[in-house]
Amino acid sequence: MRENFTTEHLENRHRFDAWRDAVCSRLIKAEAKQVQAGMFSGRFSYGMLGQFDIANHVSQASMMWQRTPECIRRHPNPDFYLGYICEGSGRLRQNNNETQVSAGDMVIYDASSPFHFAMENVSMNIIHLPRHLIEKEAPAIAAMSGTSLDLSRPGMVALRHMIDEAFRFNAAEEGSCLTEQFANTLFTVISVGLNLQKSDEGLKPSLYSRVMSYLRQHLQDHDLSVAQIANAHHVSPRTLSRVFAANGTTPMNCVWHERLLACHKALAEGKARNITQVALDHGFSDMSHFSLAFRKAFGYTPSSLLHSASGQPGS
Numbered sequence: 063m064r065e066n067f068t069t070e071h072l073e074n075r076h077r078f079d080a081w082r083d084a085v086c087s088r089l090i091k092a093e094a095k096q097v098q099a100g101m102f103s104g105r106f107s108y109g110m111l112g113q114f115d116i117a118n119h120v121s122q123a124s125m126m127w128q129r130t131p132e133c134i135r136r137h138p139n140p141d142f143y144l145g146y147i148c149e150g151s152g153r154l155r156q157n158n159n160e161t162q163v164s165a166g167d168m169v170i171y172d173a174s175s176p177f178h179f180a181m182e183n184v185s186m187n188i189i190h191l192p193r194h195l196i197e198k199e200a201p202a203i204a205a206m207s208g209t210s211l212d213l214s215r216p217g218m219v220a221l222r223h224m225i226d227e228a229f230r231f232n233a234a235e236e237g238s239c240l241t242e243q244f245a246n247t248l249f250t251v252i253s254v255g256l257n258l259q260k261s262d263e264g265l266k267p268s269l270y271s272r273v274m275s276y277l278r279q280h281l282q283d284h285d286l287s288v289a290q291i292a293n294a295h296h297v298s299p300r301t302l303s304r305v306f307a308a309n310g311t312t313p314m315n316c317v318w319h320e321r322l323l324a325c326h327k328a329l330a331e332g333k334a335r336n337i338t339q340v341a342l343d344h345g346f347s348d349m350s351h352f353s354l355a356f357r358k359a360f361g362y363t364p365s366s367l368l369h370s371a372s373g374q375p376g377s
Contacts, residue, residue, distance in 0.1 A: 063234070064109035069102065078102045081121070089117050089188065090129070090173055091137035097124035097180075111228055112245025115190035118148075118229060127179040136361055138323050139173035142191040142203055144252060146225050150184035156208030163210050168221070170256075172207035187229055191252070197275070199253035202260050204271055217255035224251045269295065270305050274316065281321050281344045288313050321345050322359045325352075329367045337364045 067084040069077035081104035082094045088108045096102065103122040108115070151164045156177035163169055171177050174193070196203055211218065228248055233241040273295060280286055291313055292302040306313050321344045334340040338349055341364075346352040356364050 067106045092129045112242045117188045120185040140193045144189045146187040148185040152181040159208030161210040168211045170206045200256035217258045221255040
């Protein structure tokens with residue numbers, strides 16, 4: 063079922079804040095502001111297509127979306143988003159990439175790293191791509207964040223048509239089985255389209271991407287170290303450290319960050335009732351250190367998140 067929101071019935075002074083809150087509460091937590099004060103008109107629709115979130119947002123104004131490091135810290139989200147510009151223009155900047163977009167363009171952005179997206183009277187269709195699914199099928203997607211897709215490459219015409227169809231698709235009329243088939247086909251077309259952006263060499267995930275995938279699969283290993291990670295990828299610890307330094311971090315900082323994100327996800331989704339077990343399952347052995355690190359990363363304690371997820375009052 064599709065949710066629809068419009069600012070038409072609101073006084074102008076309340077419109078932008080209400081529209082921004084509707085988008086952020088359902089799609090992605092980010093900071094948004096109007097470039098110039100004045101009249102604002104906006105619409106937002108959101109729904110599920112199979113297992114994928116799809117949304118359309120329309121803003122009749124000059125504005126800026128920003129996912130800042132502080133926003134990422136307080137609202138962790140590891141996933142990717144595909145944006146199809148229906149109307150208007152904008153400029154996206156992320157991961158040392160910057161691209162100017164207009165109607166008909168498609169962009170990739172990554173919620174796990176900061177981005178700036180300036181928009182001018184934009185209508186955009188958005189598809190939420192869970193990282194654990196899309197990286198298996200399109201391993202080079204991280205390198206595309208902050209870029210617009212090359213529309214001259216094979217698969218792009220089919221992808222644009224599929225996205226158009228996705229936003230006209232009536233799941234209630236078609237039934238759950240056909241909806242799931244359509245959603246899976248759309249995901250396949252997206253994956254193939256992304257892969258066709260690159261040569262065979264470009265499809266190979268970078269060392270950084272391979273290591274990050276390895277880390278997420280070995281978070282429970284209490285003895286995970288730079289030497290162990292380097293040996294698993296047949297490089298020296300120094301080479302590994304240089305690769306992570308180029309991305310503004312270190313291997314062990316990423317290990318701790320990914321462990322905290324995994325613990326946060328398990329607690330937030332109500333998959334655990336015991337904080338100690340969650341910490342141990344994700345590589346922490348010192349509960350005092352875990353609690354301090356968790357609070358520093360997210361601004362609240364593991365116990366308060368656990369109580370919130372279970373519907374109990376926190377301490």
